[in-house]
Each structure stands twice: as C-alpha cells, then as structure tokens.
Amino acid sequence: MAQDLAPISPATLRRLPDYYHYVQRLRGEGHETVSAAEVARDLHLDPTQVRKDLAATGIVGRPRVGFEVAEVIEAVEQLLGFNDASDAILVGAGNLGQALLRYDGFKSYGVNILAAFDSDSRKVGLRIGGREVFPIDKLQNLVRRLHVRLGILTVPADAAQDLAERMVSAGIEGIWNFAPVTLTVPENVIVENTRLYETFAALSQALVKKARSARLG
Amino acid sequence: MAQDLAPISPATLRRLPDYYHYVQRLRGEGHETVSAAEVARDLHLDPTQVRKDLAATGIVGRPRVGFEVAEVIEAVEQLLGFNDASDAILVGAGNLGQALLRYDGFKSYGVNILAAFDSDSRKVGLRIGGREVFPIDKLQNLVRRLHVRLGILTVPADAAQDLAERMVSAGIEGIWNFAPVTLTVPENVIVENTRLYETFAALSQALVKKARSARLG
DNA sequence: TAGATTGTTAATCGATTAACAATC
DNA sequence: TAGATTGTTAATCGATTAACAATC
Numbered sequence: 001m002a003q004d005l006a007p008i009s010p011a012t013l014r015r016l017p018d019y020y021h022y023v024q025r026l027r028g029e030g031h032e033t034v035s036a037a038e039v040a041r042d043l044h045l046d047p048t049q050v051r052k053d054l055a056a057t058g059i060v061g062r063p064r065v066g067f068e069v070a071e072v073i074e075a076v077e078q079l080l081g082f083n084d085a086s087d088a089i090l091v092g093a094g095n096l097g098q099a100l101l102r103y104d105g106f107k108s109y110g111v112n113i114l115a116a117f118d119s120d121s122r123k124v125g126l127r128i129g130g131r132e133v134f135p136i137d138k139l140q141n142l143v144r145r146l147h148v149r150l151g152i153l154t155v156p157a158d159a160a161q162d163l164a165e166r167m168v169s170a171g172i173e174g175i176w177n178f179a180p181v182t183l184t185v186p187e188n189v190i191v192e193n194t195r196l197y198e199t200f201a202a203l204s205q206a207l208v209k210k211a212r213s214a215r216l217g
Numbered sequence: 218m219a220q221d222l223a224p225i226s227p228a229t230l231r232r233l234p235d236y237y238h239y240v241q242r243l244r245g246e247g248h249e250t251v252s253a254a255e256v257a258r259d260l261h262l263d264p265t266q267v268r269k270d271l272a273a274t275g276i277v278g279r280p281r282v283g284f285e286v287a288e289v290i291e292a293v294e295q296l297l298g299f300n301d302a303s304d305a306i307l308v309g310a311g312n313l314g315q316a317l318l319r320y321d322g323f324k325s326y327g328v329n330i331l332a333a334f335d336s337d338s339r340k341v342g343l344r345i346g347g348r349e350v351f352p353i354d355k356l357q358n359l360v361r362r363l364h365v366r367l368g369i370l371t372v373p374a375d376a377a378q379d380l381a382e383r384m385v386s387a388g389i390e391g392i393w394n395f396a397p398v399t400l401t402v403p404e405n406v407i408v409e410n411t412r413l414y415e416t417f418a419a420l421s422q423a424l425v426k427k428a429r430s431a432r433l434g
Numbered sequence: 435t436a437g438a439t440t441g442t443t444a445a446t447c448g449a450t451t452a453a454c455a456a457t458c
Numbered sequence: 459t460a461g462a463t464t465g466t467t468a469a470t471c472g473a474t475t476a477a478c479a480a481t482c
Contacts, residue, residue, distance in 0.1 A: 017414035021397045044399050044401075096316050096320065103312045109421070110421060150424060173427065184261075198234060202227055203407055203408075203409035205225070207367060208297065210407075
C-alpha cells in the first residue's frame with residue numbers, strides 16, 4: 001500500500017494539517033466529496049496549489065466530482081502519523097508547558113504525552129492534565145525504558161540547549177522546540193521550532209506602519 | 218530618522234525576532250559588536266542572509282568589525298514596535314489563552330494585554346495573570362473606549378470566525394489567531410496565524426518515516 | 435598596507451501560479 | 459455529448475546562496 005511517493009515539500013507539509021482540520025469539519029457536516037476550488041476558497045489558497053498538495057499525499061481526485069473527504073483524512077493521518085499515537089515527554093512545566101499538558105487535542109494528532117519533567121522542585125510531584133511532573137534526573141531512565149522518541153521542549157531560553165542535549169542522550173529522536181533558541185543537536189535528531197514571535201513579527205510591524213501613516217495623515 | 222526603507226519581506230520579518238533574542242543574549246554577555254558570520258554560525262543561517270536581513274532593517278555594519286549589538290536591538294525594536302507597548306485584548310481564556318495571560322514576556326515584545334474575554338460564565342470574573350476575564354458582550358465597549366487595536370484569539374475552531382467578526386466590528390485592526398481556522402475578515406484588518414500543528418507536521422512525518430524505514434531496515 | 439568583513443549583484447533554488455490537455 | 463474538474467507542464471515569483479568588489 002504505502003507506495004513510495006516523492007518527498008513532500010516543507011511548504012506542503014505545513015498546509016496538510018489545515019486541510020485535515022478543514023475536511024474533518026466537512027465530514028462532520030455530512031459532505032462526502034470536495035473540489036479543489038472549494039478548499040481553495042475556504043482556506044484562501046490557490047486551487048492549483050490545493051490540487052498539487054493533495055496529489056503529493058498520493059490521493060487521486062475524480063474529474064467533475066472532486067476528492068473523497070474520507071480519503072483526504074485517511075491520507076493525512078497515514079502520512080503524518082496522526083492515526084497511531086506515539087509516546088512523548090514534555091520538558092518544562094511552566095506556563096506554556098502546562099497549557100500543552102492540559103490541552104487534550106493532542107491525541108488526535110498522534111501525540112500521547114506520558115509525563116512531564118521540570119527542574120523546579122516545587123513543580124515536581126504535581127499532576128497537570130493528568131500527567132505527573134518528574135525531576136529532570138528521571139528523564140533518562142523513563143525515556144530509555146519506554147523507548148520514547150518525541151520530546152516537547154518548553155523551557156526558558158537559557159536552559160534549552162542543555163535540556164535538549166539530555167533529551168538526545170536519553171534517546172529522543174525528535175524535538176518540538178518552543179524555546180526562542182537555535183538548538184544544536186546531532187544530525188540524526190530532528191528539531192522543529194515553534195516560535196510564537198515569528199508570526200507575531202509581521203503583525204506587529206504592520207500595525208506599527210499603519211499607526212505611523214495614520215499619524216502622518 | 219525613520220527613513221523609508223524598502224518593504225521587508227515576510228521571510229526576513231520572521232527571522233528578526235530570532236536576531237533580537239540572539240543579540241540580547243550577546244549584550245547580556247558584554248559583547249558590543251557581532252559579525253554576520255558569528256550570527257550565522259549560532260543561528261544556523263547563511264552569512265549572506267544575515268547581512269541582507271540586517272541591511273533590510275536599515276542598520277549598517279563596519280568592515281572588519283561587524284554590527285553594533287545595540288544598533289541591532291534598537292533597529293528591531295523600532296521596526297516591530299517592541300519599544301512602546303501597545304494594548305491588546307485576549308479572547309478565549311482556555312488552556313492556551315491562560316498560558317498567554319500568565320506569560321510575562323509579552324511586554325518585551327510591545328504587547329500589553331489589558332483584559333481577557335470568554336463566553337463561559339464560569340470563567341468570567343476570574344483573574345488570570347493579573348487580568349480580569351470579562352463576558353464577550355463587554356468586548357465591544359472596552360475595545361472602543363480604550364482604542365485597542367490588537368486582539369489575540371485563542372478560542373476553539375468553531376467559535377473563531379464569529380469572535381473574529383465581533384473583534385473587528387469593535388475596532389480591532391490586527392488579529393493574532395491561534396485557532397486552526399482560516400478567518401475571513403475585511404481587507405484592512407490584518408490576520409496572522411500561529412498554528413502549533415504547522416511545524417509539528419514536518420516533525421511528525423519525519424518520525425513516521427524513520428520508524429518505517431527502521432522497521433523495514 | 436594587508437586582510438577581514440561588509441554590501442550588492444548575479445545565479446540558483448524552491449514554491450506559487452497560470453495554462454491547458456486529460457478525464458469522466 | 460458537453461462541461462466541470464482533475465493532473466501536469468510551463469512560467470513566474472520570491473527567497474536563498476554564491477561570487478566579488480568596496481571599505482575600513
């Protein structure tokens with residue numbers, strides 16, 4: 001089944017979860033098919049781009065009909081591993097870490113957070129979102145024992161590199177990094193950065209410019 | 218002073234906060250200048266790209282010396298409005314919304330959250346991170362009265378469009394959207410989307426592929 | 435001065451969009 | 459069949475990287 005497709009471009013990959021959310025809503029509304037033009041209109045994309053993105057997942061549409069909603073869901077789940085949950089740990093039970101622990105939509109994205117770790121002894125022992133907070137020195141053992149591959153890093157900037165290294169040496173293969181720091185890890189370890197301020201920069205600048213031009217009349 | 222520069226590309230804009238964090242750390246360590254090569258090494262970028270990005274902000278380096286750390290900080294603050302805080306409201310006091318309310322690094326990015334709003338009456342009246350949670354029907358009045366321009370939207374997907382419209386009709390000019398939904402707003406309103414799953418998709422797929430090849434290996 | 439580093443032009447790469455033939 | 463919609467090739471656009479002259 002899992003025929004080998006060409007590698008999927010980063011740009012397409014970023015859009016796949018958007019399609020996924022969108023077609024799930026369609027399914028909830030009872031729609032069975034959707035055309036690229038409809039997707040494009042509702043997600044503010046170019047129809048050709050939608051066709052190309054969907055083609056990259058391996059699904060095939062039908063002229064005059066469109067794409068099967070169920071197939072799109074299935075394809076994205078297969079490709080991104082949203083169907084079978086993989087275990088994860090979370091390091092850094094601060095504000096953002098706690099929010100992610102409490103957030104229960106993760107399971108539908110194939111993420112099953114087993115436990116959290118924090119260096120603050122006042123946080124150790126707490127239960128947040130149903131997971132216990134352990135001290136950092138338990139990290140290595142738990143990750144090894146349970147073969148956890150994914151780590152979510154939500155610590156302050158100055159602690160991030162050190163903790164990333166501990167995660168890696170414990171066996172973590174992919175780090176979802178929320179710290180505003182560029183991590184240096186061995187090349188077999190995958191890092192993806194989610195920096196809240198990257199998107200905020202454009203918005204902030206646009207508002208600054210608007211205010212300035214309004215002031216100048 | 219604020220000589221008009223060419224518009225800054227989205228790609229450059231996204232990197233500016235990274236430079237900003239980086240040079241602030243340098244300043245903390247007592248460095249007064251930094252070369253493009255050093256920035257590139259530490260942030261895993263191309264040196265030419267660093268020079269171009271910094272040039273886009275209007276700052277000028279010195280051959281054999283590099284760039285003034287203080288000038289980089291100043292330039293980014295000017296450009297992105299990180300220097301004088303603008304007021305904001307937050308709509309949706311769920312997990313993520315609460316985390317953002319508790320996060321106190323916002324001020325250094327020019328964001329001053331005045332108040333939160335939520336449709337859940339059990340949340341109304343709470344104080345989270347020092348801000349009160351108001352019912353949605355107070356939104357319009359507060360935004361108008363205080364001329365708030367920036368809104369942070371942290372509600373579930375199915376409520377996002379409706380609340381975005383209320384924000385817009387109250388006078389909000391820029392929406393920082395965290396809901397996994399494409400908002401439709403008048404063209405004079407700026408929307409920037411921060412979707413946690415956009416970056417996660419690439420990581421998840423890479424782990425899926427790794428696991429598959431190991432299994433076949 | 436010699437040499438390190440900037441600033442900028444040119445080349446490459448990748449992503450988006452346009453055009454259109456293939457299909458049902 | 460006629461016509462809507464897909465799939466794909468070609469054109470455009472924007473961003474990254476390479477090359478190198480200008481500068482201190």
